[in-house]
Amino acid sequence: MLEIKNVSYRYEEFWLLKNVNLVIRPGEVIGLFGPSGSGKTTLAKIAAGYLKPREGEVIIDQRIQGTNREKHPNPVQLIWQHPEKSMNPRWRMKEVLKEAGEPSSEILSVLEIKEEWLNRWPSELSGGELQRFQLARALISTSQYLIADEMTAMLDAVSQANIWHAVLHLMKKHQIGMLAISHDKRLLEMVSDRLICW
Numbered sequence: 023m024l025e026i027k028n029v030s031y032r033y034e035e036f037w038l039l040k041n042v043n044l045v046i047r048p049g050e051v052i053g054l055f056g057p058s059g060s061g062k063t064t065l066a067k068i069a070a071g072y073l074k075p076r077e078g079e080v081i082i083d084q085r086i087q088g089t090n091r092e093k094h095p096n097p098v099q100l101i102w103q104h105p106e107k108s109m110n111p112r113w114r115m116k117e118v119l120k121e122a123g124e125p126s127s128e129i130l131s132v133l134e135i136k137e138e139w140l141n142r143w144p145s146e147l148s149g150g151e152l153q154r155f156q157l158a159r160a161l162i163s164t165s166q167y168l169i170a171d172e173m174t175a176m177l178d179a180v181s182q183a184n185i186w187h188a189v190l191h192l193m194k195k196h197q198i199g200m201l202a203i204s205h206d207k208r209l210l211e212m213v214s215d216r217l218i219c220w
């Protein structure tokens with residue numbers, strides 16, 4: 023279980039987040055909808071361990087997020103809106119995947135990753151194709167929780183539906199928990215088990 027407990031955060035003087043509480047259980051999708059600038063991405067970074075809360079804590083399976091990293095790899099993966107930013111442009115796609123581990127044929131087939139894409143460079147794939155690799159990488163590694171920040175915002179409706187269908191299938195099967203952040207309330211209503219509106 024991933025627990026965000028009484029988390030508060032400010033970049034400067036203004037408290038952007040104050041006493042935020044949220045729980046994500048294995049296999050569960052929590053939707054987070056809120057106005058622009060309300061701190062959703064900041065909360066995503068805190069949950070994934072990229073930012074340390076000023077107050078409160080993130081507890082993952084009874085361990086405080088960010089502690090003892092040598093022994094326990096981070097079980098939370100952040101899926102960005104812009105997959106190209108998280109990939110080394112000098113690696114072919116098969117190397118991008120290998121970094122996370124050995125891809126199972128199930129993950130590649132559910133995400134509809136074509137064999138011929140594996141020999142390409144990131145610059146030779148579309149945004150939607152790259153997003154499939156970002157997801158594959160997150161699902162191959164040992165992540166137990168995914169934080170998806172506007173994961174499919176740059177895709178057309180058909181690609182968006184296909185990707186969500188694949189991800190939900192794999193998450194439920196492998197009992198991965200997810201925080202899905204979006205401006206698209208209708209999408210969140212469709213994919214979430216619980217929806218939080220700020």
Ligand SMILES: Nc1ncnc2c1ncn2[C@@H]1O[C@H](COP(=O)(O)OP(=O)(O)OP(=O)(O)O)[C@@H](O)[C@H]1O
Pocket residue numbers: 033034038056057058059060061062063064065
């Ligand atoms: N590194 C930073 N230093 C100072 N202020 C920041 C920093 N990062 C974000 N902010 C500010 O914090 C506020 C919240 O940003 P955040 O990206 O968390 O919001 P958001 O709800 O995800 O917005 P959006 O829906 O537009 O993506 C914004 O006003 C932003 O300008």
